[in-house]
Amino acid sequence: MQMDEVENLGWRMPAEWSQHAATWMVWPHNQALWENTWGVTLAQVQQDFARVANAIARFEPVKMVVDPSALASAIALCGPRIELIPQAVNDSWCRDSGPSFIYHPQHGLAGVSWRFNAWGEKSAHEWDESLARRVLNHLGLVCFGTPLSNEGGAFHVDGEGTLITTESVLLNPNRNPGVTKADIEKVFARWLGIKKTIWLPGDPNYVTGDMTDGHVDGICAFARPGVLLVDATLDHCSVYAQVARENRRVLELATDARGRRFELIELYEASEAVDTGAEAFCASYSNFYIANGAIIMPAYGIAADQVAANVLGQAFPDREIVPVRINHLAHGGGGVHCITQQQPAWPVKG
Template sequence: MAEFSRRTMFRSSALAVVGGAALLACSPEDGGLLSSGSATPSGPGGAWRMPAESARHARTFMSWPPLDSVWKGQDGLAVQDDIAGIARAIAEFEPVTLLAEPAEADAAQQACGSGVEVIPIATDDLWIRDTGPTFVLGAGGLAGVDLHFNGWGNKQQHRRDAAVAGTLLNRLGLPRVDAPIVGEGGSIEIDGEGTLMATESSLVNANRNPGKSRADIERALQDLFGVSKVIWVKGVAGQDITDYHIDSLARFADPGTVIISQPPEGDDVWVRAYDQAFEVLRNETDAKGRKLEIVQLPEPDPANLGQRGDSFLSSYVNFYVANNAVIMPRFGDRAADDHAKGIVADLHPGRTVVQVEINTVAEGGGGIHCATQQQPAV
């Protein structure tokens, strides 16, 4: 949660090969790759609606970080171990499909085990929440929103990742909803009952949506995800690579209940962002008119984490809600880890809470939610 991480190293790639067919990766401005069918947004409460993450999933998608990525040497092997651990944990509760660079598909399969399906789709990194499609449901079934990933506001070049949403939808034979804005899956949080939360710093930002006002972007979000109310918090621009995604700050535990990540005192930039978000949320109502209940989830004490980089993301709220489970991080501050697990368990009755060590993923400025994307059950 600080300066840019290793993910800010620039790289490029050219070609994805899927099922024997070469698929040229388009630039973010071109909107990526068209799937076998395309669709358009339909307006609030219209044809498309994004369910809450807590709704039933058909499966979870993940992405394997290739060894020719920004993760080099031992870091590359360590982050692959983290991704394999997350995949295995989720696979205990629902199917997991992992996208992997074709040349590394066998290694990924060996690391994840037979309980995880590996498919050969070229990727640049592990952050499928941001690079992959964001799935929505409608009268015609399932579709995927392509938010035109552009390397978090052109901070990095991700030629292969820019094509992941379209490539995956094409492989699945699903309609591609062509978003009129640029963003990432981690920049939105939805309760499934008409309310969406977002940070202005991430979406109302010229590095993604030049010339668009907050009202323009809000209308697009309503159209894309079938919501009637968008709650904006300020966030922080330019301090981390995502410009402070909402999924590291505040999440819906249930409609009407928000769990917010409370940073340790002394980290002034993040404390100010937290204070502003807390003040907004505690005075807000959701789309149903309910006053929001705010639950604070303290982050661990950095002094208890050992030697960590400036970009280490110690946010417990970057968890993933799977079928009958919540998969959340364990950072090594035993008291804080246990306390966080208890809060999350209380807020998700009937779900098993599983903690997974993700220290290398966290060093890259992300977490479990960033590394996963749910496909809703139809």
């Protein structure tokens, strides 16, 4: 649906490849959650987070929110270029609980605090539901609240008016009962400057076991306007294969806000790395993060890592491709993009 007629106050969300002032992350500390729910030791997960943070810190500042109870481990593993910010938190998925940064040509930077309910009340979130507002307060930026239940991993934008999301997340009764696509598109148009929303089915039958219900950042990612890296699988008999085909079919037929059909570049998942004992193992190479001058990509210590790095190198010829091992983080269902949130530089460039 084109949203030219919907009121927009001049606010826009820049694409991830715009210049960053910093990357925000949240340090993992909830031992019971990681070890009892996901079956991986907290110490191993902290090492994965630290590897991601230290890799990003080569290219831009990293601001790490740390629950006061976990400061010692963060100090021990995070390098000197990472700023530690003590704040009470429940979990460690900054992409979802952190703010979505927006900008206005006259008013500068601000942020949107979505109504965060931990992916449909799946875990405790009494602290995380206010994290976006607290981050924006820390920066002295205006915070715009909205009753829409949403997470940062549920949508991608191209900076030119196009947004991609999934029906299985935003239309899920566990988030927004009774809310229509049109209602949601008006929110996106008003606060993110979106003119066209593309709706993928996501994971409508919840066959993957992913607690997010089908976040788009495990399905595809923009390389630039009109070009998408799309998650693909060589295992055509897997439960994910049909999900991937249905999402790809929608993208093949879609056009963006400027009327372009998408160029689709396949990124085959790290199927050899999957731990079948994990409740939901994130094997998606499309869950990478675009940092200043670099692509921080998930790596698993398998041959497919180099194949994915080659594809990303062709898609981003002007950026350094930096693989980071995340096997333990992936065992908990997440990837590099899930744990990072970009703060754009002002004025917005790129």
